[in-house]
Amino acid sequence: MMGRGDGPGAGAAGGPTRHVPVLLAEVCSALEVKRGxxxxxxxxxxxxxxxxxxxxxxxNTVIAIDRDPDAIAGGAxxxxxxxxxxxxxPxxxxxxDEIATAQGFEGVDGVVLDIGVSSMQLDEAERGFSFRSEGPLDMRMERSGPSAADLVNESSEAELADIFYHYGEERRARAVARAVIEARRRKPIETTRELADLVASLIRQEPNGIHPATRVFQGLRIAVNDELGELVRALHAAERILKPGGRLVVVTFHSLEDRIVKQFFAARTGRAPAGSRHMPAAAMAEPTFEAVTKGPVVPSDEEVARNPRARSAKLRAGSRTDAPAQEPLSAITMLAELPQTAEKRGGRR
Incomplete structure (x- = not known):
């Protein structure tokens, strides 16, 4: 499972924590936090x-947001x-942007987003995010709404295959979906271990490779929490709330997230290829961002050695221009959505 890093750490403003933020120095530099x-x-x-x-x-003043009630309580x-x-x-x-405005801020100087699941969520078995230990198949960041168990036991085979393939990038998504349907006919799948063992019975682990259930769990987590949809909305919200010269810094942990951020900055900085099917030339408008990073910034070997969960992190950043915010990009909105299956269209698959 991909997370934001963990381990012993301390911060002068708030004491020790077991979570070490990834690319911390690089984030602070890109945000220009020393300017105030x-x-x-x-x-x-x-x-x-x-x-x-x-x-x-x-x-410096910070408006901090989290959908996890445990994080809100822990930040008191x-x-x-x-x-x-x-x-x-919360x-x-x-x-x-709406949260900042409700707190009395009409514009801000920087926005940072660290996408994905946190180390605390991964490491607490009762939250059901990880297959490493037995726990309920939950994965809800907000502890409310449909859980991963609900999706696994109530979704159709086609919907499960889409979740595993498009959100988890699991090549054997159809086979896993069929196996889930067969297994739940006998008994509901309720725990992380049950699902992980089922996937492991179908997919062989390569030497030194990731656990066979990694991508399936990733896909479920993204679906349960609408993570990609939230990322798309956050990028556009940051565009609306940032002052001219304000910085947007985003740290991602897998290719789906990074693709969305990369395409957003490509479009908003005017770097999208002319005539691209995603960003037609006629749709190009005055850039709302200038690039701060040339391509993604990745952790150093030293950081990865200290914190293995940092190994897949990528940082991208942009500086807000004075151009007006644009309409949401349909191309990246589509990247965050599951395709319309034949079953959903009323046909057969």
């Missing part, structure tokens, strides 16, 4: 980025220590 200003940490987690932003300048001490410089809000980062 108002920043949004859209994925608060254990507060690693927020601590670093608060410590970087005495006049940091809120108290930071006094009025930190506002911690919510989804796809609504970050």
């Amino acid at each position: 200003g108002t920043f949004i940490d859209g994925t608060f987690g254990a507060g690693g980025y927020t601590r670093a932003i608060l410590d970087a300048h005495p006049r 001490a940091l809120v108290a220590k930071a006094k009025k410089r930190l506002v911690l809000v 919510g989804r980062f796809g609504d970050l």
Whole structure:
């Protein structure tokens, strides 16, 4: 399972935490946190980025957002220590512009998004995010709404195959979906171990390769939490709330997320190929961002050695121009959605 990094750590603004934020120095540099200003940490987690932003300048203010109630509860001490410089809000980062406005901020100087599941969620068996330990098949970041078990036991074979293939990038998605349907006819699949063992019985693990269930679990988690849809909404929300010169910094952990961020910045900086089927030349408008990074920034070998969960991270960043925000990009919205199956269209598959 891909996460945001973990391990022992400390932050001057809030004390020790077992979560080490990935690419911390690179994020702070891209955000230009030493200039002072108002920043949004859209994925608060254990507060690693927020601590670093608060410590970087005495006049820095952070609006931190998290959809996980455990993260909100865990951040209470940091809120108290930071006094009025930190506002911690329960919510989804796809609504970050509305959240900032509701808190009295009409514009901000930076937005950082650390996409994916946090180390705390992965490491707590009862949350059901990981196949490494037995737990309920849950995966809900907000602890509400349909769970992964609900999807596994109630979705059609075609829908499950789409989730595993498009969100999990699992090549044997159809075979896994068929096996799930057969297994649940005998008994509902309720735990992480049950699902992981079922997948492992179908897919052979390569030497030194990832666990056979990795991609299936990734696909389910993304579907349960609408992670790609939230990312698309957050990119456009950041475009609306950032001041001219404000920075948008996004750290992703797998190719689906990175593809969305890459295409967003390509379109908004005017770098999309002329006549691309995703970004037609006629649709190009005045750039709303200037590139801050040339291609993705990746962790150093030293960081990966300290924190193996950082190995797949990629950072991309842009600086907001004074051009007006544009309409949402249909091309990246489509990347976040499952294809319309024949079954959903009323036909047979």
